[in-house]
Amino acid sequence: MPATTAPTAHHVPAAEELAALYAHAAHNYAPLPVVLAHGEGAWVTDTAGRRYLDALAGYSALNFGHRHPRLTAAAHEQLDRLTLVSRAFDHDRFAAFTGELAALCGKDAVLPMNTGAEAVETALKAARRWGHQRRGIPDGTARVVVAAGNFHGRTTTIVSFSTDPDARSGYGPYTPGFDVVPYGDLAALEAAIGDDTCAVLLEPIQGEGGVILPPEGYLRGVREACDRHGVLFLADEIQSGLGRTGRTFACEHEDVVPDVYILGKALGGGILPLSAIVADREVMDVFTPGSHGSTFGGNPLACVVGTEVVRMLSEGGWQPRAAALGARLEAGLAALPEGLLAGFRVRGLWAGLDVAGDRTGRQVCEALLSRGVLAKDTHGATIRLAPPLVITEDEIDLLVTTLAEALAD
Numbered sequence: 001m002p003a004t005t006a007p008t009a010h011h012v013p014a015a016e017e018l019a020a021l022y023a024h025a026a027h028n029y030a031p032l033p034v035v036l037a038h039g040e041g042a043w044v045t046d047t048a049g050r051r052y053l054d055a056l057a058g059y060s061a062l063n064f065g066h067r068h069p070r071l072t073a074a075a076h077e078q079l080d081r082l083t084l085v086s087r088a089f090d091h092d093r094f095a096a097f098t099g100e101l102a103a104l105c106g107k108d109a110v111l112p113m114n115t116g117a118e119a120v121e122t123a124l125k126a127a128r129r130w131g132h133q134r135r136g137i138p139d140g141t142a143r144v145v146v147a148a149g150n151f152h153g154r155t156t157t158i159v160s161f162s163t164d165p166d167a168r169s170g171y172g173p174y175t176p177g178f179d180v181v182p183y184g185d186l187a188a189l190e191a192a193i194g195d196d197t198c199a200v201l202l203e204p205i206q207g208e209g210g211v212i213l214p215p216e217g218y219l220r221g222v223r224e225a226c227d228r229h230g231v232l233f234l235a236d237e238i239q240s241g242l243g244r245t246g247r248t249f250a251c252e253h254e255d256v257v258p259d260v261y262i263l264g265k266a267l268g269g270g271i272l273p274l275s276a277i278v279a280d281r282e283v284m285d286v287f288t289p290g291s292h293g294s295t296f297g298g299n300p301l302a303c304v305v306g307t308e309v310v311r312m313l314s315e316g317g318w319q320p321r322a323a324a325l326g327a328r329l330e331a332g333l334a335a336l337p338e339g340l341l342a343g344f345r346v347r348g349l350w351a352g353l354d355v356a357g358d359r360t361g362r363q364v365c366e367a368l369l370s371r372g373v374l375a376k377d378t379h380g381a382t383i384r385l386a387p388p389l390v391i392t393e394d395e396i397d398l399l400v401t402t403l404a405e406a407l408a409d
Contacts, residue, residue: 013047032369032376039066042391044374055368055375055399057388059207060239060350063266064312065390071269071308078304086295097303100310102278104248105261109284112276112298112306116238116264117153119275122292123201123234123262124157126277128177129286130232131198142198144234147183151208152201152236164208184214186221193225199232199259200225204250207239210382211345211352219254226259232283238264238275239350243313243389246323246348253347259283269309274302322348322389325396329385332400340407342381351385352378355407367406373399 013021013035021035034052038045042065045051057063064071078093085091098110111126113119124144131142146152148163159167160174168174179197181188183206193200204219206212226233235258240250242263251258260283264275273296277284296302312318330346333353342354355364361377368375377383387399 017047032365032374034369034374041065041067042388042395051372052369053373053387053391053395053399053402055373055385055387057386058270059265059376060242060244060386061265061268062270062388063243063318064269064309065388066270068269068390070312071271071305074304074308075269075271075301078301081300083301084296084299087293087298091300091303093300093303093307094298097298097307097310100307100314101263101267101276104310104314105278106257107261107278108280110276110278111284111287111292112274112302113294114273114275114296114302115153116262116275117155117158118294118297119238119262119264119277120152120158120201120236121155123236123260123277124199125292126260126279126283126286127199127201127232127234129291130283131196133286134282135198135230137196137198141177141196143177143179143194143196145179145181145189145192145197145200147189147202147206148180149183149206149209149212150201150203151206152203152238183209183212184218186218186225189222190225190229193229193231197229197231199234201234201236203236203240204253205240205245205347205350207350207384208378210354210378211347211350211384213345213347217254219251219256223256223258232259234258234260234262236262238262239386240347242266242309243318243322244348244350244386246326247319248313250347267306267309268302269305271305272302274306276306318389325349325389325391325393326351328393328396329400332397333403336400336404337408340404349385349387349389349391353383353385353403355381355383364406367409368402371402371406373402373406 035047036044037047043051044054101110128142131137132139146161152158157175159171161178162168179192181192235251237249261278268274326348333344342356344353361381361383364383365375365377375383
């Protein structure tokens with residue numbers, strides 16, 4: 001394993017190097033000034049040989065670290081056999097993936113796609129058609145209740161109900177059919193459910209919002225409200241699911257089972273895009289041949305990697321590991337000198353930190369970068385930590401120590 005001591009010399013890519021990198025690229029991201037070339041476990045290396053502890057893990061896409069040997073072995077083996085047939089034909093890796101993922105979720109059926117946004121769109125289409133066919137809502141009038149501060153992707157429909165001006169502004173006209181209520185407010189949620197409501201769509205923990213934890217009992221209350229009104233509960237577990245929070249799914253912290261799991265990111269093992277919705281037949285069977293699909297969704301290569309991810313989670317060791325390491329991270333953050341943080345939230349190996357004073361989250365992330373740790377800011381003064389679940393106790397301690405130095409700088 002790589003050493004846990006980060007190098008001290010910071011390599012800032014030359015302006016010419018960065019200019020060449022983006023000479024023909026759209027400027028829809030503002031990355032930190034580092035150009036990465038290699039990854040292993042919880043560590044990455046840049047083009048100058050400088051090593052960094054990855055405390056972002058691809059926004060949870062790399063829950064099992066960079067190039068986990070079980071996942072790369074599965075991918076290598078499949079690369080020599082079959083990579084794509086489209087869903088025009090069946091292939092020999094499909095049944096294992098859909099069957100084992102359905103079992104992990106305790107549901108009947110899986111519809112695989114590619115990206116998280118595709119999975120959310122798929123769940124919305126399922127909910128609307130279910131509302132029309134099963135609940136008798138007139139076609140074209142079904143509505144979905146969503147939460148302020150959400151992040152479900154960046155398609156035109158999804159940004160239509162975003163409350164983030166950066167994600168939403170300038171992309172109208174917007175898709176109708178969504179009612180936005182404050183996150184964590186059960187009374188507002190229940191008041192928004194009407195005769196034409198088909199579903200409630202929520203993140204069990206709002207990731208892009210800054211790892212915002214709902215009030216205790218909120219998810220149970222959402223489940224009960226959906227049951228009372230006969231509408232679907234769609235849980236976006238794209239970032240929070242698959243071991244990140246110390247449970248297989250974040251909904252499990254309140255013993256809640258949604259009607260539809262929306263999964264992505266870590267499902268692809270950090271190797272390729274893979275997402276899915278998972279539901280019982282009563283919901284999933286609203287889809288019929290030709291009514292929804294994807295050329296690459298459920299391809300053989302993705303299914304092989306996704307099956308190995310599911311098997312790793314089914315073994316049951318990753319979830320308690322994330323919980324224990326998350327407790328160590330939380331204890332380290334609680335022990336930081338007073339005045340460095342205005343607040344923080346931790347659930348498993350996922351943390352949102354609010355920076356004290358007038359420094360921005362970006363500035364703190366740049367200070368971390370200069371000390372060999374990668375993290376990402378969000379919404380001004382907040383930074384997110386989501387290290388891969390392969391991180392060690394010593395590396396957690398290094399992360400906290402380095403964070404203290406960066407905050408005190």
